[in-house]
Each structure stands twice: as C-alpha cells, then as structure tokens.
Amino acid sequence: MSDAIYKVTNPLTGEVEETFPTASDEQVKAALEAAYEARASWRATPLEEKVAVMNRVADLYDARQDELARIIGVEMGKPSSHATGEVWLAGDIHRFNAKHAAEALADVELDLGERDGRAFMRKEPIGVIVGVMPWNYPYYQVARFAAPNLLLGNTILLKHAPQCPRSAAVIEEIYREAGVPEGVYTNLYATNEQIASLIEDPRVQGVSLTGSERAGSAVGENAGRNLKKAVLELGGSDPFIVLPDADLEKAVADGVSGRFENSGQACNAAKRFIVIGDEAYDSFVSRFSEAVEALVMGDPADEKTDVGPLVNEDAAQGIQSQIDDAVQAGARVITGGTRPDHAGSFVTPTVLTDVTPEMRAWSEEIFGPVAVVYKAKDEADAVRIANDTLFGLGASVHSASVDAAMRVADQLESGMVSINEPPGSSSELPFGGVKRSGFGRELGTYGFEEFSNHRMIRIAGDEAAASSE
Numbered sequence: 001m002s003d004a005i006y007k008v009t010n011p012l013t014g015e016v017e018e019t020f021p022t023a024s025d026e027q028v029k030a031a032l033e034a035a036y037e038a039r040a041s042w043r044a045t046p047l048e049e050k051v052a053v054m055n056r057v058a059d060l061y062d063a064r065q066d067e068l069a070r071i072i073g074v075e076m077g078k079p080s081s082h083a084t085g086e087v088w089l090a091g092d093i094h095r096f097n098a099k100h101a102a103e104a105l106a107d108v109e110l111d112l113g114e115r116d117g118r119a120f121m122r123k124e125p126i127g128v129i130v131g132v133m134p135w136n137y138p139y140y141q142v143a144r145f146a147a148p149n150l151l152l153g154n155t156i157l158l159k160h161a162p163q164c165p166r167s168a169a170v171i172e173e174i175y176r177e178a179g180v181p182e183g184v185y186t187n188l189y190a191t192n193e194q195i196a197s198l199i200e201d202p203r204v205q206g207v208s209l210t211g212s213e214r215a216g217s218a219v220g221e222n223a224g225r226n227l228k229k230a231v232l233e234l235g236g237s238d239p240f241i242v243l244p245d246a247d248l249e250k251a252v253a254d255g256v257s258g259r260f261e262n263s264g265q266a267c268n269a270a271k272r273f274i275v276i277g278d279e280a281y282d283s284f285v286s287r288f289s290e291a292v293e294a295l296v297m298g299d300p301a302d303e304k305t306d307v308g309p310l311v312n313e314d315a316a317q318g319i320q321s322q323i324d325d326a327v328q329a330g331a332r333v334i335t336g337g338t339r340p341d342h343a344g345s346f347v348t349p350t351v352l353t354d355v356t357p358e359m360r361a362w363s364e365e366i367f368g369p370v371a372v373v374y375k376a377k378d379e380a381d382a383v384r385i386a387n388d389t390l391f392g393l394g395a396s397v398h399s400a401s402v403d404a405a406m407r408v409a410d411q412l413e414s415g416m417v418s419i420n421e422p423p424g425s426s427s428e429l430p431f432g433g434v435k436r437s438g439f440g441r442e443l444g445t446y447g448f449e450e451f452s453n454h455r456m457i458r459i460a461g462d463e464a465a466a467s468s469e
Contacts, residue, residue, distance in 0.1 A: 006165040006189045011077040011309035011345045012299060020165040020189050028194045031186045035128045035155040036203045038183030043125050043153040047101060050151050054098035056178035057147075061091030061139070068139065068170060073300040075164045076135050077308040077345070080301055082262050089427070090139035096427035097147040097447065104445040105152065110456070117460045123452040125153035126229070130198050132209040132219060135161035135311055136265045142171055144431070145208050145231075146185065148447030150175075155183060157198060159190045163311055195219075200226050206451045209233070210267075213436055231440030231450050233267065233432060235365040236393030238423055239386035240270035241408055242284055243379070243399035244277045250420070251398045252287045255371070258396065258422030260295060260349060263307045264369035265315075267437075268394040268416070268423050271366060273373040274382045281375040288373065289334040289351045295369075297346060307369050309344040316345040319368035326352055326361040336370075357388075365391065383411045392435035394423045415441075 006020040023031075061068065069083035078086070110119040129149060133141045138160065146156055160168035172187035188194075198204050199222045206229035209219045216232040223230035240258060242251050258270035273288070275281040300308040310316045320339055327333060336350030349369040355361045361372055376382035386395065394416040399405040402419060409417045415433035418424070425431055425443065432441040440450050 005191065006162045008075055008166055009163070009312060010074050011312055012074075013343060014313065014345070017074065018166065020169075022191060023189045023194065025194065028188060028190055028198065031157055031188055032128065032198060032201060032203060034183035035157055035186060038155050038181060039125070039127050039153075042155055042181065042184045045153070047105065047151070050153075051098045051101055053179040054094045054101075054147060054151060057174055057180075058091040058095040058098070060174045060178055061087055061094070064170075064174075065091075068167070070301070071166045071170065072138050072164065073308075075138065075166055076265075076311045077300050078262060079305045079308045080303055081305075083300070086137055086140050089425070090143040093140070093143040093427045093443070094147045097151055100445050101148075101151045101448070104148075104448040107457075117458065119456065119458040122455045122457055123152065123448060124455050125149075126205040126451055126453050127154060128204050129154050129156055129206040129208065129451050130195060130204055131156055131158045132195060132207065132211065132215070133158065133160050134211045135163040136262060136267075138164040138167040139171065140425070141210050144442045144447060145210075146175075148442075148445075149451055150180065150185065152448055152452055154451055156185045157188055157204075158186065159188050159195050165189060192218075196222055199223055199228060204228065206230065208440070208442075208450070216438055229451060231432075231442070232438035233440070233442070234393075234436060234438040235367075235391055236267045236269070236433060236437050237271050237365045237389045237391045238268055238394045238396070238414070239389075239412070240273045240423075241376075241382050241386060241395070241397045242273065242275040242280060243397070243401075243404055243408070244280045245400040245404070246280070246398040246420075247400065248280065248283055248287060252284065252291055254396070254398070254420075254422040255288055256291045256295070258424070259371045260292070260307055260369055263310060264349075265310065265367055267365075268425065268431075270396060270423055271370075271372065272386070272389075273371055274376050274385050275373065276376045276378060276382050278375070281373075285334060285351070285353060285373055288371070292349045292351050292371065293335045295349050297340070297349065307346075307349055309346045310368055311345070313345045315368065316347050319347045319366060319370060322360050322364060322366055323347075323350060323352070323370060326355055326359045329356070329359045331355045331359060331361065334373075363389065379408055383408060387411075387413045390436040391433070393433035393437035394418070396421065396423050 208231040295306040334351040336348040395414040396418040397405040430444040
C-alpha cells in the first residue's frame with residue numbers, strides 16, 4: 001500500500017492516509033479515446049453555455065471553500081489561511097475567464113488596405129491537450145490551465161501530482177457537477193511513462209506542464225520531437241531589489257509575505273533579496289530577520305500558522321542540505337538554519353547572508369522557507385546579481401521613485417516584474433517566464449492564446465460584403 005504512486009501522506013505526521021490506484025494502460029487509452037470523441041460536440045457547444053458552466057464551477061469552489069482548503073492542508077501542508085485564499089482564487093479564475101471569453105475569442109479583422117474583400121483571424125480549439133500539474137497549488141494551477149481551454153473548446157486529460165490525489169479527484173467532481181460532459185475533462189492517475197505515450201499519440205495536440213526544470217525538459221523534448229505545442233512554467237529564483245530610498249518598513253512586510261507564502265513553496269516567490277547600499281542593507285537585514293523570527297510555524301489547520309510543514313520529508317531534507325552547504329562554505333545564518341526537533345517535515349524559516357557563487361544557494365532554486373539577502377554596491381551591481389541566474393520568472397523592485405524602480409526593472413531578465421509590491425498572481429495578470437523558467441503565458445486573456453488555432457479566414461470581393469451584413 002505505501003508503495004503506491006498516488007497517495008495522501010500527511011506532512012504533519014508523515015502518515016499515509018489514503019492511496020489511489022494508478023491508471024492502467026487500458027484506462028489511459030479509454031480516456032484518450034473519450035477525449036478525442038468529445039471534441040466535436042464540446043467545440044459545437046455554444047459559448048454562452050460554456051460560460052454558464054464555468055460560472056457554476058466558480059460557485060462550487062466558493063461554496064466548498066472550507067472543505068477544499070482542508071484537503072490540501074492534509075495533502076501538502078498548506079496553512080489554512082493560504083489554502084482558503086487559493087480556493088477563492090481558483091473560483092475567481094473561472095469567473096474571470098467566463099466574463100472575458102466572448103471578447104477574447106471574438107474575430108479580429110485584418111486590414112486589407114486597398115484590396116477588395118474581407119479577412120479576419122478566428123481562435124478555434126486544437127483538440128485534445130494534456131495537462132501535467134504540480135502539488136504546490138493544487139487548485140490554482142489546474143484552474144489557470146483548464147478554464148480558458150475548456151471555454152475555447154479543447155478537451156483535457158489532466159495528470160496531477162502524486163502528492164495530491166484527493167484534490168485532483170474533487171476538481172474533476174466539481175467540473176462534472178457544473179456540467180462539463182464526460183470526456184471533456186478527465187483526471188488521470190497516470191505514470192510519467194503513460195503521459196509520454198499520450199504526448200506521442202497523434203490525437204493529442206498539445207501539453208502544458210507546470211513543474212521542475214527536469215520535468216519540463218523531458219516533456220518539452222517529447223513535445224518537440226512529436227511537433228506538439230507546449231507551455232512550460234518551471235522554476236524561479238526571483239530577485240527582490242530594494243533601492244536606498246525605499247520604504248523599508250513596507251519592503252520588509254512585502255518581502256516576508258512574498259517569500260514565506262505557502263511556506264516558501266512557490267515558483268514565483270521572492271527568493272533573493274538584493275539591497276543597495278550599506279545602511280539600507282544593515283537596516284533591512286535587521287528588520288527582515290526580526291519579522292521572519294516572528295512567523296508562527298505549526299499545524300496547517302491552525303489559523304495562527306504562518307509556515308506549515310513542507311510537502312514531504314524529502315523536500316525538507318533537500319532544503320536543509322542547501323542551507324548546510326551554504327553555511328559550510330561560509331554563509332551566515334541570521335535566523336533559523338536548522339530543523340525543529342518535533343515531528344513533521346518542517347524547516348525553520350531562515351535568513352542567509354554572505355552567499356557566494358560557489359554555494360548551491362547562489363544558483364539553485366530554494367523551494368522552501370529560506371530567504372537569501374545580498375548587498376549590492378549600486379544599481380548596476382544589483383542588476384548584475386539579479387540576472388546572474390538561469391531562471392527568469394518574476395522580479396520585484398522597491399523604491400520611493402517609480403521612475404527609478406522602472407529604470408532598474410527594465411534591465412531585469414524576467415517574464416514579470418512588480419513595482420513596490422510583493423510578487424504574486426491574480427486572475428487578470430498574465431503569468432510566465434523566460435530563460436529556464438519556461439515559455440508560454442497563462443492568466444489574463446493570454447490563456448486563450450496558447451492552445452488555439454489562430455485561423456485566418458479570407459473572403460473575396462462581393463461575397464465579403466454579403467458576409468458582414
């Protein structure tokens with residue numbers, strides 16, 4: 001039983017609470033056949049009916065918020081206040097996409113100049129697409145991928161992370177209750193090998209993955225080899241730059257929320273804090289470390305908890321090894337640095353300074369409650385440190401002058417940047433990165449773009465006039 005791939009292991013206790021059977025090859029084949037068969041009818045379903053379904057999905061997320069939050073608290077240790085926020089966001093994403101679907105999918109007229117006739121672009125579904133989603137935001141990650149694509153008319157085969165099979169099941173249950181037909185959205189407890197076979201199948205037209213660099217490289221290679229469209233949202237090591245004139249009190253508060261939300265397990269979390277100037281650096285480190293020490297670490301179900309256990313013991317050990325490597329090579333621990341002496345896959349919220357390029361903490365993503373603070377001589381030095389990474393997901397810049405912040409932001413290699421606020425995500429703002437953080441965009445109305453056939457339609461001469469009446 002404990003060897004099952006899909007299982008709920010409570011990170012607070014380490015106990016396996018439930019296992020789920022892995023899909024057989026026959027079940028995967030049947031799911032693909034059903035998704036392929038459902039394409040035509042779902043595509044032909046009027047948009048207003050799809051919109052109504054997505055609004056019902058949003059209502060169900062709202063109505064079941066506490067229940068859904070408890071599920072992921074047990075599955076991956078998310079503190080309750082963070083969990084309820086994620087459930088709300090998943091509902092809001094569906095509602096936002098439903099509201100904007102008509103305008104996002106409207107035909108776009110093309111300028112033919114002096115030529116007769118009419119031409120326009122139309123977004124159409126491409127067919128069956130595969131989603132491979134991570135454990136750190138079980139509802140949100142699926143919502144931002146699935147909502148626009150279901151409205152567009154694609155059908156979806158969804159492989160969720162092995163750590164969150166309960167939430168995977170309840171997502172499919174919500175879609176079905178809201179009116180998504182059988183075959184249009186299917187949850188698969190599939191293996192990596194089965195997903196690879198799906199990508200290779202000519203009936204599948206695309207794949208979206210949110211996850212690690214390793215997983216993204218494997219999926220991207222397979223998709224490219226088989227000429228399939230791919231969207232990859234991978235890791236991040238986002239810089240948080242503090243200029244000398246910044247409001248330090250606000251920067252500290254933004255930094256704590258931006259780093260330690262979801263116990264630091266966020267791809268777009270602020271991970272590297274770069275402070276310009278000796279005075280600002282010393283003050284920031286002192287205030288920031290004091291605020292980090294005040295964070296409450298404990299049971300995810302306790303509303304007072306700020307930092308819960310990491311997703312599993314392997315993750316906790318991995319984070320601790322990154323801390324230990326840095327300390328052994330000369331980094332300084334301002335607070336934290338060790339694991340607590342009680343049960344659960346916890347890592348004490350940690351602040352590191354004096355991290356140098358030979359340390360793993362300089363170049364690797366730290367996917368847990370650890371903040372690294374760097375001192376920069378000037379703006380050019382801050383930009384150099386910020387861009388000295390293989391990742392390019394998000395960034396944030398803090399200054400009393402928006403012009404100064406923008407001057408720095410314009411030099412950063414990232415897919416997103418926030419000015420005078422912590423990194424985050426919302427339904428209306430496009431999300432995605434550059435470099436080894438992947439490619440493609442989700443959220444806003446950009447989610448309608450990635451897996452659509454942008455078909456050009458040209459109507460000649462007199463027929464064009466008749467078609468537009």
